[in-house]
Amino acid sequence: MKRLAVSLAFFLVLSLGVGLAVSGPDFMDWGVAGGLFALAVAGEGFRFWLRHSRTKKHDSSGV
Known part of the structure; x- marks a missing residue:
């Protein structure tokens, strides 16, 4: 379970970073x-x- 939590936390931060990078300075995508x-x-x-x-x-x- 610890590996799952670490993996999901990593992907959460990564996806937020990509959403911010794609949107530009205006707002979060x-x-x-x-x-x-x-x-x-x-x-x-x-x-x-x-x-x-x-x-x-x-x-x-x-058996």
């Missing part, structure tokens, strides 16, 4: 920042699901 962070959350969720399904598959194979 929340669409870009939110989209990038949503993509990072989906990727981390997929990685967690893939690891969890492999663990279940490995545990159920032993």
Whole structure:
């Protein structure tokens, strides 16, 4: 869980930085920042699901 929190915090800061860099000095581009962070959350969720399904598959194979 600690790795997940660190990874999501890193991607949050990165997406906010990209949103600020894309928008310029006027305002934050929340669409870009939110989209990038949503993509990072989906990727981390997929990685967690893939690891969890492999663990279940490995545990159920032993009779």
